[in-house]
Amino acid sequence: MTDVRERLKNATEFVTLPERPFERLLERRDRKRRGQRLASAAVAFAIAAAAVGGGVLVLFRLGQDHVETGGGWHSTKALALQSGEYFYLRVESSEEVDGRIRDEETWWGVDGSGEVRNDSTRQDKYPYPPSGTYGPGAFPIWSDVSDLSPDPSVLAAQLRQEPWNHFEGQPEFERMWDVASFLLTELPTPTPDLRAALFDVARDIEGVTVSENERDPVGREAMSLSFSDAKHGATWRLYFDPGTHQALAWTFSSDRGGESWEIFESGIVDAAGVKPEGEQWLVPPLEGAAR
Amino acid sequence: MTRMDEVAVTAPKHHQSAWASARAGDFEAFFELHHERLFRALWLLTRNRQEAEEVMQDAFLRLWERWDRVVGGPDPAGYLYRTAMNVWRSRLRRAAVAARKVIHHIQRDDEIAEVEERDAVVRALAPLPPRQRAAIVLMDVLDLSSDQAGEVLGIKPVTVRVHAARAREALAHEMEERHD
Numbered sequence: 001m002t003d004v005r006e007r008l009k010n011a012t013e014f015v016t017l018p019e020r021p022f023e024r025l026l027e028r029r030d031r032k033r034r035g036q037r038l039a040s041a042a043v044a045f046a047i048a049a050a051a052v053g054g055g056v057l058v059l060f061r062l063g064q065d066h067v068e069t070g071g072g073w074h075s076t077k078a079l080a081l082q083s084g085e086y087f088y089l090r091v092e093s094s095e096e097v098d099g100r101i102r103d104e105e106t107w108w109g110v111d112g113s114g115e116v117r118n119d120s121t122r123q124d125k126y127p128y129p130p131s132g133t134y135g136p137g138a139f140p141i142w143s144d145v146s147d148l149s150p151d152p153s154v155l156a157a158q159l160r161q162e163p164w165n166h167f168e169g170q171p172e173f174e175r176m177w178d179v180a181s182f183l184l185t186e187l188p189t190p191t192p193d194l195r196a197a198l199f200d201v202a203r204d205i206e207g208v209t210v211s212e213n214e215r216d217p218v219g220r221e222a223m224s225l226s227f228s229d230a231k232h233g234a235t236w237r238l239y240f241d242p243g244t245h246q247a248l249a250w251t252f253s254s255d256r257g258g259e260s261w262e263i264f265e266s267g268i269v270d271a272a273g274v275k276p277e278g279e280q281w282l283v284p285p286l287e288g289a290a291r
Numbered sequence: 292m293t294r295m296d297e298v299a300v301t302a303p304k305h306h307q308s309a310w311a312s313a314r315a316g317d318f319e320a321f322f323e324l325h326h327e328r329l330f331r332a333l334w335l336l337t338r339n340r341q342e343a344e345e346v347m348q349d350a351f352l353r354l355w356e357r358w359d360r361v362v363g364g365p366d367p368a369g370y371l372y373r374t375a376m377n378v379w380r381s382r383l384r385r386a387a388v389a390a391r392k393v394i395h396h397i398q399r400d401d402e403i404a405e406v407e408e409r410d411a412v413v414r415a416l417a418p419l420p421p422r423q424r425a426a427i428v429l430m431d432v433l434d435l436s437s438d439q440a441g442e443v444l445g446i447k448p449v450t451v452r453v454h455a456a457r458a459r460e461a462l463a464h465e466m467e468e469r470h471d
Contacts, residue, residue: 003466004412004427004431004459004462004463004466005431005432007410007412007413008335008412008413008416008427008428008431008432008462009431009432011335011406011410011412011413012331012332012334012335012432013331014402014405014406015330015331015334015340015343015402015403016340016402017327017330018330018340018344021322021326021330021344022319022322022323022326024344024348025322025348025351025352028348028352029352029355032352142356143356162381178357178360181360182356182357182360186356186357229364229365234363234364234365236360252363254363
């Protein structure tokens with residue numbers, strides 16, 4: 001049997017290795033993103049057509065008003081983003097990962113227009129989202145979420161399927177946590193109603209602990225969903241506003257020491273490039289956070 | 292009222308922890324460390340250089356998209372192999388559908404053809420069921436334990452051992468037949 005092993009290993013020595021493999025990976029990444037931008041433009045066109053044709057978005061919004069749970073932040077904004085509105089998201093991280101400290105502000109509209117102010121480090125390596133002002137369909141997206149439903153039961157089923165379910169080797173609850181937290185923390189394009197649905201999905205994942213009456217790392221009133229890997233002593237925790245169920249922060253801690261976090265501010269505004277004011281905020285702005 | 296810059300000042304000194312240094316691991320360095328080994332293994336599995344490179348790149352890209360989670364997790368290399376196996380299986384399914392429609396079929400490349408001509412063991416690998424092929428490549432080429440290979444394939448370690456054993460038997464039988 002050893003001979004079988006050796007012969008297989010020896011055989012692999014005969015293949016010619018790819019030239020410039022990392023550069024080719026970068027090229028592939030760029031091609032993939034260009035394809036996703038085209039898909040986004042098509043979706044933007046479809047949405048615009050639907051809005052003109054029958055007020056579909058208005059009906060959609062009526063069914064998706066913001067979440068009231070008896071506490072937390074109050075916003076007059078409905079969570080379903082309307083045509084002409086922009087979802088504002090600010091992300092800041094506490095420490096570098098692969099040399100990058102995130103510091104991003106994005107405005108994204110359902111027609112695929114928006115603005116990005118990216119002051120993160122290592123943009124040579126992590127150029128997305130690139131700073132700029134974008135017309136309809138031109139906003140740089142790197143994972144198209146336009147087909148995801150804001151209905152939690154539908155969404156949960158969608159996340160169990162390709163292309164979201166990449167990691168068949170993991171237990172399902174780990175995969176669901178992974179993809180839900182990825183969508184909530186990495187992408188500026190999930191709309192607030194989709195984010196609230198992701199909260200519902202994440203809350204129901206096996207092994208997730210729900211804690212009420214908490215504070216996020218900057219002291220904002222919060223509830224949290226935590227997920228631990230006891231075997232490796234790691235805990236991931238997502239903080240949400242108790243009223244709007246929008247993400248406030250994301251932390252990772254380890255038994256080996258150290259905790260890192262990312263903090264989010266979000267709101268809905270009427271123009272790209274303008275920060276939310278008052279009840280346009282979907283979570284308490286950091287200036288108002290009591291620490 | 293506290294501002295973000297004050298938060299940054301009062302934040303713990305994460306970089307002093309061992310965890311933080313591991314987490315700040317460089318993706319490019321990770322790629323350099325693992326891509327060659329993964330590519331060689333995928334070449335045996337797919338029998339096609341181009342297909343092996345496609346699978347490898349897709350796997351690395353998926354990992355890169357969530358690198359901060361992966362590198363903070365317990366086993367980034369395991370994650371990579373698991374993703375690569377998922378990509379490969381997914382492409383196999385698509386190729387099978389395409390083959391039924393006579394649109395596209397993955398051909399072996401010249402290099403694997405040359406090796407297969409020379410080596411009956413490699414030739415005997417080709418007709419094995421994908422699970423058996425994956426099991427023996429993970430255990431015998433990538434030197435994973437059956438526990439690790441089980442995690443990668445999403446099956447029990449004992450099942451991996453069974454698949455690998457059957458694959459080895461088939462290859463050994465081929466060697467005896469050919470006396471080489």
